[in-house]
Amino acid sequence: MNRGAAVEGRTVTVSIDGRPVEVEEGSTIREACVAAGVEVPTLCYLENLAPVNVCRVCVVELEGSRALVPSCSRKVEPGMQVRTDSPRVRQSRRMVLELLASATDLSAAGEEVHRWIEAYGAEPDRWGEPAPYTADAPTPGSAVTLEQPVKVDNPLYVRDYSRCILCYKCVEACGDQAQFTFAIAVAGRGFDAHISTEYDVKLPESACVYCGNCIGVCPTGALMFRSEYEMREAGTWDPQRQTVTDTICPYCGVGCTLELHVQDNRIVKVTSPLDREVTRGHLCVKGRFGFEFVQDRGSATP
Ligand code: SF4
Numbered sequence: 001m002n003r004g005a006a007v008e009g010r011t012v013t014v015s016i017d018g019r020p021v022e023v024e025e026g027s028t029i030r031e032a033c034v035a036a037g038v039e040v041p042t043l044c045y046l047e048n049l050a051p052v053n054v055c056r057v058c059v060v061e062l063e064g065s066r067a068l069v070p071s072c073s074r075k076v077e078p079g080m081q082v083r084t085d086s087p088r089v090r091q092s093r094r095m096v097l098e099l100l101a102s103a104t105d106l107s108a109a110g111e112e113v114h115r116w117i118e119a120y121g122a123e124p125d126r127w128g129e130p131a132p133y134t135a136d137a138p139t140p141g142s143a144v145t146l147e148q149p150v151k152v153d154n155p156l157y158v159r160d161y162s163r164c165i166l167c168y169k170c171v172e173a174c175g176d177q178a179q180f181t182f183a184i185a186v187a188g189r190g191f192d193a194h195i196s197t198e199y200d201v202k203l204p205e206s207a208c209v210y211c212g213n214c215i216g217v218c219p220t221g222a223l224m225f226r227s228e229y230e231m232r233e234a235g236t237w238d239p240q241r242q243t244v245t246d247t248i249c250p251y252c253g254v255g256c257t258l259e260l261h262v263q264d265n266r267i268v269k270v271t272s273p274l275d276r277e278v279t280r281g282h283l284c285v286k287g288r289f290g291f292e293f294v295q296d297r298g299s300a301t302p
């Protein structure tokens with residue numbers, strides 16, 4: 001796990017795009033880039049999870065290394081010469097973004113993902129007209145996508161795997177990085193690889209405890225609060241009109257910080273900041289979803 005890996009007091013100097021940067025020993029190249037003020041795109045990395053190295057959008061060129069290296073997990077070593085913007089790096093990042101965007105619906109991904117697609121000149125359309133997933137050979141000139149029906153099988157959150165880039169973050173958050181429930185895993189191989197409950201059962205029949213930690217880490221909106229999903233469907237979801245207010249979860253003594261996203265005087269979703277020591281962004285079902293009583297105070301019976 002990356003968090004806490006840096007060794008306080010001992011430092012290493014590396015060169016990032018020709019500029020010397022001093023970081024704590026045990027830091028990653030990505031952290032050295034951040035210290036140098038250089039942005040590195042990431043998709044499968046998140047500061048509250050161990051790096052799984054699956055997306056490769058964060059690669060950099062390292063002098064003396066034959067292959068590009070993933071900056072999110074590779075630790076710094078004294079004297080490393082790192083290039084973050086060489087033609088080889090740009091080409092590699094462009095291909096990753098282009099292939100992901102050609103097969104998956106990234107419309108609900110964060111603003112930064114769209115910025116990177118543009119900055120690296122990714123052109124997902126050049127792979128052809130988006131076509132639904134098929135086990136048969138794709139029609140020439142079409143780009144096979146992961147398009148599939150949205151899974152709406154419980155009152156709390158929906159799963160739209162047309163948007164899934166297989167970053168593994170939800171699997172990690174459900175597993176030994178946070179929740180230890182192991183309700184989901186990656187099943188299948190190649191283009192058939194997908195996030196699945198045990199035997200692909202519906203969520204209410206699975207081991208899921210509805211902590212929503214998978215939603216909290218998903219970078220593309222493949223996992224979404226049902227409230228957000230319904231508002232998007234109705235065309236009323238508007239982040240510009242939303243406020244975010246920090247509060248402490250009222251349910252128990254752990255004291256998790258909740259970020260209440262409020263639109264039109266109603267809580268529309270709940271997140272938790274990644275940098276709080278108490279739970280580092282992870283919550284339980286009560287903190288994540290137990291907000292309806294706030295909305296319906298007038299009509300609630302004790
Ligand atoms: S809600 Fe929690 S338990 Fe259920 S799949 Fe997501 S992380 Fe796992």
Ligand code: SF4
Nearest residue numbers: 164165167168170218
């Ligand atoms: S559902 Fe979201 S978090 Fe899980 S693998 Fe897909 S994109 Fe990543």
Ligand code: FES
Nearest residue numbers: 044055056058072
């Ligand atoms: S962010 Fe580094 S491999 Fe995905």
